[in-house]
Amino acid sequence: MTPIEQTESIGLKRKLNRVSFKNFLTTQGILIVFMICLAGFSIFSDRFLSEENIMTVIRQASIVGIIAIGVTVVIIGGNLDLSVGSMLSFATVLVVDLHDKIGPTNAIIVMFAMTLLIGAVNGFLIGYMKLNSLIVTLAMLSAIQGITLIYTGGQNVDIANQDSTWFAFFGRGFVGGIAVPILMFAVLALCVHFVMRYTSYGRRIFAIGGNPTAAVYAGIRKSRCVFSTYMISAFSVGCAALVLGSRVMGSQNNVGQGYELLVLAGIILGGTSLMGGAGSVWKTVIGVLILGFIQNGLLLLGYPYYTQWLVTWVIIIVAVWLDLANQRKRLFTSHS
Amino acid sequence: MFSKIALSVAVASVMAFNVASAETVRIGITQNNVGVDSYQTTYEKAFIEAANADENVEVVVLDAGGDVARQIGQMQDLIQQRVDAIIIWPTNGQAVIPAVRQAKSAGIPVIVTNSKIADAGMEFIAAFSGPDNIRQGAYSAEMMCDALDNKGQIVQVAGQPGYTTAIERAKGFEDRLAEACPEVKILETQPGDWNREKAQRTMENFLTKYDRIDGVYAGDDNMGVGALNAAKAAKRDGIIFIGATNFAVGYEAMERGEYYGSVYQSPVDDARAALQTALDVLDGKDVPKLNYFDTPKITRDTLSQFDKPVF
Numbered sequence: 001m002t003p004i005e006q007t008e009s010i011g012l013k014r015k016l017n018r019v020s021f022k023n024f025l026t027t028q029g030i031l032i033v034f035m036i037c038l039a040g041f042s043i044f045s046d047r048f049l050s051e052e053n054i055m056t057v058i059r060q061a062s063i064v065g066i067i068a069i070g071v072t073v074v075i076i077g078g079n080l081d082l083s084v085g086s087m088l089s090f091a092t093v094l095v096v097d098l099h100d101k102i103g104p105t106n107a108i109i110v111m112f113a114m115t116l117l118i119g120a121v122n123g124f125l126i127g128y129m130k131l132n133s134l135i136v137t138l139a140m141l142s143a144i145q146g147i148t149l150i151y152t153g154g155q156n157v158d159i160a161n162q163d164s165t166w167f168a169f170f171g172r173g174f175v176g177g178i179a180v181p182i183l184m185f186a187v188l189a190l191c192v193h194f195v196m197r198y199t200s201y202g203r204r205i206f207a208i209g210g211n212p213t214a215a216v217y218a219g220i221r222k223s224r225c226v227f228s229t230y231m232i233s234a235f236s237v238g239c240a241a242l243v244l245g246s247r248v249m250g251s252q253n254n255v256g257q258g259y260e261l262l263v264l265a266g267i268i269l270g271g272t273s274l275m276g277g278a279g280s281v282w283k284t285v286i287g288v289l290i291l292g293f294i295q296n297g298l299l300l301l302g303y304p305y306y307t308q309w310l311v312t313w314v315i316i317i318v319a320v321w322l323d324l325a326n327q328r329k330r331l332f333t334s335h336s
Numbered sequence: 337m338f339s340k341i342a343l344s345v346a347v348a349s350v351m352a353f354n355v356a357s358a359e360t361v362r363i364g365i366t367q368n369n370v371g372v373d374s375y376q377t378t379y380e381k382a383f384i385e386a387a388n389a390d391e392n393v394e395v396v397v398l399d400a401g402g403d404v405a406r407q408i409g410q411m412q413d414l415i416q417q418r419v420d421a422i423i424i425w426p427t428n429g430q431a432v433i434p435a436v437r438q439a440k441s442a443g444i445p446v447i448v449t450n451s452k453i454a455d456a457g458m459e460f461i462a463a464f465s466g467p468d469n470i471r472q473g474a475y476s477a478e479m480m481c482d483a484l485d486n487k488g489q490i491v492q493v494a495g496q497p498g499y500t501t502a503i504e505r506a507k508g509f510e511d512r513l514a515e516a517c518p519e520v521k522i523l524e525t526q527p528g529d530w531n532r533e534k535a536q537r538t539m540e541n542f543l544t545k546y547d548r549i550d551g552v553y554a555g556d557d558n559m560g561v562g563a564l565n566a567a568k569a570a571k572r573d574g575i576i577f578i579g580a581t582n583f584a585v586g587y588e589a590m591e592r593g594e595y596y597g598s599v600y601q602s603p604v605d606d607a608r609a610a611l612q613t614a615l616d617v618l619d620g621k622d623v624p625k626l627n628y629f630d631t632p633k634i635t636r637d638t639l640s641q642f643d644k645p646v647f
Contacts, residue, residue, distance in 0.1 A: 045545075053544045060537050154370065154377030155647060156558065158585050172569055248533050248565065250585060252558070253372065255533055299541045305526055306497065 033315060034290050041297035048300055055179065061292030062185035063240045063247075065285060068263045069185075069192050070236025072284040075267060076196065077229040078209035078276030079126055079133035083118070083140035084237050084263055088256030090148045091115045091241030096251045097157040104167040112238045118144060119234020120227070127226035141260065148253050158250040171247030181243045185285075188239060192232070193281040205229060210277025265312060266291050269319050290315075362394045363387070363614050364414035365423040368451070369402035373530070374647030375581065375603045376425075379450075383607035393615070404431045411435035415442045421462075421614045423447045429500055433457035445617050449610035451500050458625065465613040466606060468628040469501050472599045473508020475633045476578050479597040480509075480551055481517035483576040488550030490576075491542045492525040493535045493563055495555035502527070505555050505580055523549070528559040535562030543570045551576040557586025557598050564594055582634055587644045590636050597635035600642055605629050 041048045067084050074081045091111050098107035122140060126133045159165065173180040196202035207215040208222050216222050245251055270287025272279025294315065295308045325331045370380045380397065387395040396419060400407035404427045414422050415438060422439050426432045429452060436453065437460045439446050445462035452464055480490065492509070495502025506525065513520055523546055528535035535554060542549060543566060552567075552575060554560030560579030567575050579586055582598040589595035609629040616623045634642055 047544055050544070056540050056544055060540065149371045154372065155374045156583070156585075160588075244533060248536060248562065250532060250561070252531065255531065296541060299526070299538075300545050302524060304497075305538075 033318065034293075037294055037297060041293075041301065045297070045300040048297055053296070053300070055182070057292045057296045058182050058185075058289065059179045060296070061288050062179075062181040063243055064259065064262045064266055064291070065185045065288040066181075066188055066240040066243065067233075067236050067259065068266045068284050068288050069188050069281055070233035071263050072267055072272055072279060072281055073192060073196065073205060073232045074133075074229045075272055075274060076209045076276060076279050077205045077226055078212065079226060079229065080274070081122065081137050081230065081233050082134070082260045082264075083122060083137040083144060084233065085256040085258060085260035086141050086144040086148065087115060087118055087234065087237045088241055088244065088259050089251070089254060090118070090144050090151075090256075091238055092245045092248075092251040092255055093148055093152055093157055093253060095241055096159055096245045096249070097152070099159050099165070099167055099245075104165060107167075108242065111241060112235075115234050115238040115241070116231060119230045119237075122234070123227035123230035126230065127223045130223075145254070145257075152253055154253065156250060156252050159245075162249040167246050168249070169246065170242040171244065171249075181247070184239055184243065188236065189281055189285050196281055201225075201228075206277055208276075262291070265316055268316055271319065360392050360394050361420045361615070361618050362396065362417075363421050363423060363611070363618075364396040364398065364417065364419040365449075365610075366398045366400055366407050366410040366414065366425070368400060368407075368425040368427050370399040372402065374583075378647050379603040379607045382604040383611060386608050386611050390615075393611070400427050402427055404428045407432060408435045411439060415439050415444060419444065421445050421447060421618055423449050423610050423614055424453075425449050426451055426453050429453040429457070433460070436460045445614075447610060447614045447617060450606055461625075462617045463613050463623045463625060463627055465610045465627045465629070467601050467631050469504035470508035471628070472580050472601070472631055473505040473510075474512035475599050475631075476505075476553055476580055476597075477509045477512035478516055479578050479633060479635060480513065480553060480576065481520060483578070483596050484517070484520055484550055486517040487519045489521045489523050489546075489548060490551035490553060491523050491539075491546070491549055493528040493538055493552065493554045493559050494525055495527065495559070496529045497527050499530075502530075502555055509553055520551070528554065528562065530556060530558065532558050532562035532565075535559035536566045539563035539566035540570070543567065543572055549575055551578065554579045556581040557583035557595075560595065560598070561585045561589055564589060568594075582642075582645050583647060584645050587634075587639070587642075590634075590639050593636060595636075597633060599631050600634040600645075601631040602645070603647070 047053050067088065071081050071084060091114070094114060095107050095111040098110055118140070122137060125131045125136045159167070162168065170180055175183055196205065204215070204220045204225050207218065207220055208225050212222060244255065266288035267284050268274065268287070269290055270283035272283055291312060294311060298308050298311060299305065365383065367380060368376060370376050384395065384397060387393045396414065396417065398410045400410060407427045411422065411424065411432070412435065422444055424432065424436065424446060426448060432453060433456055436446050436457055440460040446460065448461050448464045450466040453461065492506065494506045510522065513522070524542065526538045528538050539552070539562065552560070552563045554563055554577070557579035560577050564577050577595045579598040581601045586595055586598050606629060609627065613623060613627050
């Protein structure tokens with residue numbers, strides 16, 4: 001637990017003695033909502049809690065999840081990354097297009113190199129040039145979309161012999177009965193969770209997100225840290241592009257469109273604060289899974305998929321509200 | 337004497353102007369969103385090629401980038417430039433109507449291409465040229481009936497909600513299916529947003545939800561192949577896949593025997609038809625309001641009669 005979280009929870013414990021129910025609601029509200037949803041879905045659909053369906057949901061959620069892990073690090077460091085959606089489009093188009101031209105191994109290397117290059121541009125502009133991350137990554141969102149369109153000339157890209165390439169492993173393979181996307185999601189989550197929680201590097205990221213001035217006075221090289229968070233985020237996009245490209249065996253220019261919002265939704269839902277300095281990879285994993293189960297549950301109940309957007313965002317607003325309520329120790333603001 | 341010369345110069349210049357305008361016509365086109373997908377990109381290429389092939393035609397090619405406001409601005413620019421005719425690929429069938437009306441009152445005929453504009457705007461256009469999406473949906477329904485021997489249960493992966501093409505194809509399919517083989521039931525319809533990955537996810541959920549799916553109708557082959565991917569991954573054999581707008585990936589899947597059929601719609605034909613309709617209107621021919629170019633059925637059996645789509 002970080003020092004910041006620790007002080008918060010000490011405050012909470014004092015409060016807990018007096019208003020325990022309200023406190024329980026504010027701290028665990030999202031889990032309660034999740035449980036109610038799960039129970040509701042499983043009453044109306046006997047498929048919902050089947051092993052097959054649970055595996056399908058986690059597999060579908062793993063692309064968003066892999067990216068969300070990287071973006072969580074950026075957000076803990078006090079910045080935003082809105083460019084991940086178009087970066088995903090670019091990386092997927094690149095790896096699929098190059099697959100038949102220079103072979104899978106080279107395609108993957110080039111794709112990671114280019115994706116990390118974009119991450120480095122983000123990191124340079126935000127970390128070293130001290131530009132606002134919202135503006136930089138919003139600009140990169142359009143710029144990378146433009147580059148992708150120029151690269152493909154608007155055409156779709158496909159892999160010709162889908163059934164005879166080992167590239168299929170990333171999106172379609174299984175190891176020990178578990179789908180590879182799920183394994184990649186789990187391994188990445190564990191690694192980043194470990195780094196953020198148990199290494200001095202992780203603590204530095206928390207420090208610059210929580211109080212940048214104090215962090216600099218404490219001798220942390222802020223620019224370099226911020227730069228590195230964008231490299232992590234770019235790497236996670238590269239991993240997600242492997243899964244997505246291999247799963248579909250083709251790509252459209254706008255395949256990643258909207259992923260930046262899904263990723264943010266998962267992170268916010270998990271409870272990582274957009275203010276920086278607090279949160280965890282573990283929370284993000286929970287948030288992304290909640291998102292996946294809600295979307296799947298609504299589909300199984302036969303609702304048209306736009307109801308998912310509505311329900312998802314209502315839940316997010318509630319989650320943000322509970323988060324705020326938790327911070328100011330009451331559900332509603334006083335009229336001051 | 338002087339006035340006679342002046343008069344003859346004037347007459348000559350008017351005649352020269354007339355001759356010139358009879359020789360070359362200027363046609364402006366404002367497209368929906370070139371570069372966003374293969375179809376629209378190929379369309380633009382084919383349109384420019386067709387126009388270059390005819391030395392009497394000069395074209396002003398614009399693209400709205402999917403933005404309604406920009407398209408309205410482009411319409412006004414074309415009216416200002418006094419082009420002879422305007423071809424529009426509407427970004428939104430409702431919102432462009434005022435701009436189309438403005439062109440008509442400026443005496444410039446408007447030809448709508450590919451996607452229709454709303455009924456309220458039909459009186460302001462000279463003609464529509466494009467695919468008949470309702471008929472395409474009906475074709476897919478007929479193929480589905482044949483493939484399933486008039487009996488079974490299917491799911492539908494539709495295009496993006498709100499798109500005229502998506503709505504018309506779904507309607508054509510559902511109406512014809514109910515008429516031609518009422519014993520084939522649609523279990524559920526969900527949108528796939530013209531996106532292969534989205535369609536794949538939707539199909540995965542269908543496969544979890546329904547133990548028996550005999551057929552899938554997808555609003556285009558791009559989504560159809562996504563659904564096929566999902567079924568192959570889940571090892572669910574024997575499902576009939578039928579799409580529309582035959583893509584290269586759909587064509588290849590038909591070659592492999594995994595995909596049953598589709599509707600062959602060429603962006604090249606679409607572009608040529610739009611230009612020809614505009615020229616016919618300018619020639620004063622009696623052009624019908626709705627001009628549909630031919631979009632035949634294509635199945636595994638008739639595959640060899642068609643070239644592989646370039647997109």
